[in-house]
Amino acid sequence: MRKIYDCDRGCPVQNTLQFIAGKWKSVILYHLFKAEVLRFSELQRRLPYVSKRMLAKQLAELEADGLIIKRIYPVIPVKTEYRLSDFGQSFQPVIFAMEAWGENYIKKSYQGSSR
Amino acid sequence: MRKIYDCDRGCPVQNTLQFIAGKWKSVILYHLFKAEVLRFSELQRRLPYVSKRMLAKQLAELEADGLIIKRIYPVIPVKTEYRLSDFGQSFQPVIFAMEAWGENYIKKSYQGSSR
DNA sequence: CAGTATCCGAATGGATACTG
DNA sequence: CAGTATCCATTCGGATACTG
Numbered sequence: 001m002r003k004i005y006d007c008d009r010g011c012p013v014q015n016t017l018q019f020i021a022g023k024w025k026s027v028i029l030y031h032l033f034k035a036e037v038l039r040f041s042e043l044q045r046r047l048p049y050v051s052k053r054m055l056a057k058q059l060a061e062l063e064a065d066g067l068i069i070k071r072i073y074p075v076i077p078v079k080t081e082y083r084l085s086d087f088g089q090s091f092q093p094v095i096f097a098m099e100a101w102g103e104n105y106i107k108k109s110y111q112g113s114s115r
Numbered sequence: 116m117r118k119i120y121d122c123d124r125g126c127p128v129q130n131t132l133q134f135i136a137g138k139w140k141s142v143i144l145y146h147l148f149k150a151e152v153l154r155f156s157e158l159q160r161r162l163p164y165v166s167k168r169m170l171a172k173q174l175a176e177l178e179a180d181g182l183i184i185k186r187i188y189p190v191i192p193v194k195t196e197y198r199l200s201d202f203g204q205s206f207q208p209v210i211f212a213m214e215a216w217g218e219n220y221i222k223k224s225y226q227g228s229s230r
Numbered sequence: 231c232a233g234t235a236t237c238c239g240a241a242t243g244g245a246t247a248c249t250g
Numbered sequence: 251c252a253g254t255a256t257c258c259a260t261t262c263g264g265a266t267a268c269t270g
């Protein structure tokens with residue numbers, strides 16, 4: 001993902017994936033849809049299994065692709081905030097479809113045998 | 116993806132991703148939604164930028180997870196067919212949301228400046 | 231606080247050759 | 251045809267230490 005040479009420009013799904021297929025991108029977007037605004041440390045708390053290094057990298061890519069907006073407050077210690085851009089907002093149907101599937105899956109898993 | 120230790124069991128999106136986050140899985144599913152049944156070679160033609168090795172691996176994982184069904188015909192040369200299982204079908208809303216986003220993106224890209 | 235730099239082992243994935 | 255096996259370069263990603 002991200003690289004143009006491994007993306008089929010004619011395939012709609014590929015076009016979508018080039019933006020959200022990063023290892024943790026969909027989850028980051030999901031949390032931003034839920035919370036509107038999140039600081040770096042708040043994202044860390046929501047994704048405890050993701051290293052700081054990876055989180056920073058995924059956020060940088062999302063920002064470079066224009067899905068999220070980073071706001072830095074020049075205070076000490078530094079404070080940053082991340083939120084979805086309009087472009088990022090446009091992925092709502094995709095992320096919410098994932099959420100819906102996952103919620104249904106969890107529900108069924110608790111009711112008895114999964115799938 | 117795939118590994119339990121990098122999946123937050125409480126996050127719906129993570130639950131979904133553990134099945135479809137493989138590098139080419141969503142695209143494979145997408146083509147199976149479109150075509151119903153596809154042979155290995157037909158999938159290769161639809162994903163020319165994916166190596167045979169990778170395609171086989173992704174298909175094996177999708178089958179192991181129960182999203183697709185593989186049918187082997189004992190003829191020479193061998194013939195195999197892949198199709199979605201009911202479980203695989205359940206991802207339709209997710210895959211179609213990706214398709215819809217991608218189609219809209221492509222349309223806008225051709226109309227003028229992208230995003 | 232919010233990162234970045236460096237080191238380094240682990241995993242990824244292409245190319246090629248081989249098989250029933 | 252539909253894979254699998256092997257080799258090997260590249261990338262990934264964790265741990266740790268450092269910075270404005």
